[in-house]
Amino acid sequence: MxxxxxxxxxxxxVAMYLWLLAAGLTIVFGVLGVLNFAHGSLFMLGAxxxxxxxxxxxxxxxxxxxxxxxxxxxxxxxxxxxxxxHIYNQDHAYQLLLTFGFILIFDDAVKMVWGGVAQxxxxxxxxxxxxxVVGRPFPVYxxxxxxxxxxxxxxxxxxxxxxxxxxxxxASASDREMAGAIGINIxxxxxxxxxxGAMLAALGGALGTPVRVVAPGIGAAMIIxxxxxxVIGGLGNLKxxxxxxxxxxxxxAYGILLFPVFELxxxxxxxxxxxxxKPQGLFGG
Amino acid sequence: MKEIxxxxxxxxxxxKMAAVHDVTLTLQESLFTSVIGPNGAGKTTLINLxxxxxxxxxxxxxxxxxxxxxLGPDKRVRMGISRSFQVMNIFPRMTVFxxxxxxxxxxxxxxxxxxxxxxxxxxxxxxxxKILGEVWLNEEKDFPAGELSHGDQRLLELGIAVASNPQxxxxxxxxxxxxxxxxxxxxxxxxxxxxxxKTTFIIVExxxxxxxxxxxxxxxxxxxxxxxxxxxxxxxxxxxxxxxYLGEEI
Amino acid sequence: MKTRLAVLFLVIFLAVLPAVAGKYLVYVxxxxxxxxxxxxxxxxxxxxxxxxxxxxxxxxxxxxxxCAKILLAYxxxxxxxxxxxxxxxxxxxxxxxxxxxxxRIYFSxxxxxxxxxxxxxxxxxxxxTGGDDGLVGIPxxxxxxxxxxxxxxxxxxxxxxVVLGLSLLAIYLFHxxxxxxxxxxxxxxxxxxxxxxxxxxxxxKYRLLSFTIAGLYAGLAGSLLPPLERTVTPPxxxxxxxxxxxxxxxxxxxxxxxxxxxxxxxxYLLKDIIVRFTEYWxxxxxxxxxxxxxxxxxxxxxxFLKEGSRR
Numbered sequence: 001m002x003x004x005x006x007x008x009x010x011x012x013x014v015a016m017y018l019w020l021l022a023a024g025l026t027i028v029f030g031v032l033g034v035l036n037f038a039h040g041s042l043f044m045l046g047a048x049x050x051x052x053x054x055x056x057x058x059x060x061x062x063x064x065x066x067x068x069x070x071x072x073x074x075x076x077x078x079x080x081x082x083x084x085x086h087i088y089n090q091d092h093a094y095q096l097l098l099t100f101g102f103i104l105i106f107d108d109a110v111k112m113v114w115g116g117v118a119q120x121x122x123x124x125x126x127x128x129x130x131x132x133v134v135g136r137p138f139p140v141y142x143x144x145x146x147x148x149x150x151x152x153x154x155x156x157x158x159x160x161x162x163x164x165x166x167x168x169x170x171a172s173a174s175d176r177e178m179a180g181a182i183g184i185n186i187x188x189x190x191x192x193x194x195x196x197g198a199m200l201a202a203l204g205g206a207l208g209t210p211v212r213v214v215a216p217g218i219g220a221a222m223i224i225x226x227x228x229x230x231v232i233g234g235l236g237n238l239k240x241x242x243x244x245x246x247x248x249x250x251x252x253a254y255g256i257l258l259f260p261v262f263e264l265x266x267x268x269x270x271x272x273x274x275x276x277x278k279p280q281g282l283f284g285g
Numbered sequence: 286m287k288e289i290x291x292x293x294x295x296x297x298x299x300x301k302m303a304a305v306h307d308v309t310l311t312l313q314e315s316l317f318t319s320v321i322g323p324n325g326a327g328k329t330t331l332i333n334l335x336x337x338x339x340x341x342x343x344x345x346x347x348x349x350x351x352x353x354x355x356l357g358p359d360k361r362v363r364m365g366i367s368r369s370f371q372v373m374n375i376f377p378r379m380t381v382f383x384x385x386x387x388x389x390x391x392x393x394x395x396x397x398x399x400x401x402x403x404x405x406x407x408x409x410x411x412x413x414x415k416i417l418g419e420v421w422l423n424e425e426k427d428f429p430a431g432e433l434s435h436g437d438q439r440l441l442e443l444g445i446a447v448a449s450n451p452q453x454x455x456x457x458x459x460x461x462x463x464x465x466x467x468x469x470x471x472x473x474x475x476x477x478x479x480x481x482x483k484t485t486f487i488i489v490e491x492x493x494x495x496x497x498x499x500x501x502x503x504x505x506x507x508x509x510x511x512x513x514x515x516x517x518x519x520x521x522x523x524x525x526x527x528x529x530y531l532g533e534e535i
Numbered sequence: 536m537k538t539r540l541a542v543l544f545l546v547i548f549l550a551v552l553p554a555v556a557g558k559y560l561v562y563v564x565x566x567x568x569x570x571x572x573x574x575x576x577x578x579x580x581x582x583x584x585x586x587x588x589x590x591x592x593x594x595x596x597x598x599x600x601x602c603a604k605i606l607l608a609y610x611x612x613x614x615x616x617x618x619x620x621x622x623x624x625x626x627x628x629x630x631x632x633x634x635x636x637x638x639r640i641y642f643s644x645x646x647x648x649x650x651x652x653x654x655x656x657x658x659x660x661x662x663x664t665g666g667d668d669g670l671v672g673i674p675x676x677x678x679x680x681x682x683x684x685x686x687x688x689x690x691x692x693x694x695x696x697v698v699l700g701l702s703l704l705a706i707y708l709f710h711x712x713x714x715x716x717x718x719x720x721x722x723x724x725x726x727x728x729x730x731x732x733x734x735x736x737x738x739x740k741y742r743l744l745s746f747t748i749a750g751l752y753a754g755l756a757g758s759l760l761p762p763l764e765r766t767v768t769p770p771x772x773x774x775x776x777x778x779x780x781x782x783x784x785x786x787x788x789x790x791x792x793x794x795x796x797x798x799x800x801x802x803y804l805l806k807d808i809i810v811r812f813t814e815y816w817x818x819x820x821x822x823x824x825x826x827x828x829x830x831x832x833x834x835x836x837x838x839f840l841k842e843g844s845r846r
Contacts, residue, residue, distance in 0.1 A: 035640055086829055092640045093587040097785060098828040100778065104821030112815055224651060224774070227644055235640070264655035271648040276633055279641045336733065362735035374733075376726035378790070379719070387723045388734035390716045396736060397744075399717040400708075406716060449734055 002134035007257050008250055009133060013142040015249025016149025017212075020204030021222055022229040022241040023156060024197030030236025031173040031193045034084060035092060037099035039201055040223030041106035046072050046202025047214045048110055054209065055121030068206040069199045076198025080191050103220060110216050118215035127210070141211055148207060152200070153242055160238065169193055173236070225252075228271040234281025243282065289314040289349060289453050289485055290335060290366075296343035297330055304330040306509040308344070312453070312502075317479050318487045319496040322506035323529060328489045329371060331506070332455045335487075336368040337361040348453075362391070365452035369442045371461050371489075377431030381422055384430050384441055386413040388448035413448070419481075420444035420474060436467035440474060447478055456488040460495065468492065475499065497521070505529070549699055553692040561695050563807070565763055567799050568702040569756045570783055574795030575709050576752025577780035582789040583713060584745040585725030587643045589777050590650025593630075594750040596657055596772035598623040598757025603670045603767045610676035612688060612697065616758045623754020624747060631746035635739055638728075647774055654772035669768030673761045688762065698759055705755060706796070712748070713792060721745050753780075782820065785827050788834030797836055 049068035053059040130137035160166035172179040233240020255263030295308040333339040337358035460471045504514040602619030679685035723731040787798025809816040
């Protein structure tokens, strides 16, 4: 019983990284209509930038996170402004192909700049502790992650439901033409939304640096899980992405514990089942 | 006069809105019928229900006595029902000739044939060439359909619709979005096809010239229901119909 | 006429290749042929039917592992290949029934998930697939029909001719299919599924047909791998491997018959050239993909020949 509770907490912290990745992915799809295959790469870049600022250059941890968000935001801006923009109203196949091309580019780019070896930087001092959960040591940092993830969920919710920018974004998502007709600058808005989504992914990657391996290919591994989450929750649905992340995170934690051999299979099976029965996802409509 | 298609209390609703409500209608074979009415009257929805593009929420549809209410469009085509679309629906990357050839092959049940070449399908090829001639597109035979002019695409659209040699053919605003010269051409073609083929044409139209010059029977719809139906002269003098069109010249 | 001459020349060239080229080139050519078969099947689904599958590696793997298991138990090349192909066909038919109900994004994601399910089985099901290490010691079994003939396959040249023969057969069959009424019907489904239905075509049935044929081709390509390498490992089922026929087809040209074949050759050529200058060949490939998607949908074939950019 205690093991299950403990593992659940582990799953919860894993889920938060997934939530940050899936949130950006689903927002970009919901508003721009683009499924960004390379979103995991933005997560990876966030990790690499944070590692560089914090791990290599000794910048203050929080500042490093902020700088890494900014850096990936710029990357996202460039990606959208000069490349993605050209394929908006086209077959999804071309969007998948184009963004797949970016996965290849980013994967090699990080090898070129940072070398192919995996990195693990030091834990920031104030987090370097564990807390006793059901008699076992649980890293404080993971609690911080859980808190951060929940905070982001609240902030994002407020942003989209309560602010003027959020209202514009939602209007553009549901009817692009109408939004353009009432004066919303759609191209600029789209660039902003994409950059925002990129920064969310980067935040996930950046926050993971003290505890997770920073290596080429971590993005590609996570993007599949992010796809699964957005399918379960419903493409474009933020609440769904949060719930989906919780499901996938805890399931993979329990899966590793209880069915180690078939854990991976199970997750894909769930995605397949959801796609077959209710392709719009649990919250989609 | 034999009945060809009949509906009983047909209904289609989108939320609270009734696109088509309680429509009981009998269409007769060989009677060129027009369906008219103001925008939003439910004309296209009715065609979509009859051709299988949409499934009704209520009611029944019978074709030559057989119930077809929930059959998909491909099955209805095989029974002899076909349609053209208001928003152009051709096969843009295929050539004009191939656009006509496909429905013919489908009718002749040759579509699964995997190893014989297209040109060896003599019967289908011959028929397709004939239809191509009927719709005046012989010269454009090898052009990709997507590159045709708008007017020629409309002719092709008609060609595809009649290529399955249907017994009943629904034309949804066949002259939609065309300039006066193109309109006349389409009108001529519809007239020609109606005269030469054993197909019953049911046409949705806004252009009253086309409606009154071609129709043997007119059905007037309003707000999803049938307002009136009858011979052109009856409809022309029908008070309610005139009011709906607010004194428009009909 | 020109095309026929070119094809003839190419076939002759391929036929004499082992006599004039070194072992390495023969080995690479076999791989190019495998990728060509794999890509042709993929493109039937994508270029001709309009469905982008990111899970074709799953069927390739079924063919590969199936053939390997058969060869380990009963060393007959024919049995291995036929068995692998049949198994891949059966699996693609079953999965196809599930996938075909959906289109576009959902179809692509569904194929991705099924492909990865097969990958996870290949990776974790040690008892069946050897897990991480895969299957090893697979014999390059002789080509034999008991009682009629038996040709030893130890020399790579011999195996090359088997692969070449089967590839040419597969390409020829593919040529017949896409020029046939079936081929036209698939294109109709691609161009407008609504219209296709309204001319009497059962869209679902033809998509399933296309999916199954693509699976058979993937399975054939996969079956030809184990006798060559003598091992089969899980990466052949991974979605990144599914990307190879996608890239090859994109390179060569989605809308042409020869695109996948040209693209497969180019893929290996590029890899070979780029790797001599830099180890970063993925970034070059990625840049090429971006350029192609943004500017040259018809791929290389459309740039150099007139055939590619339309049909």
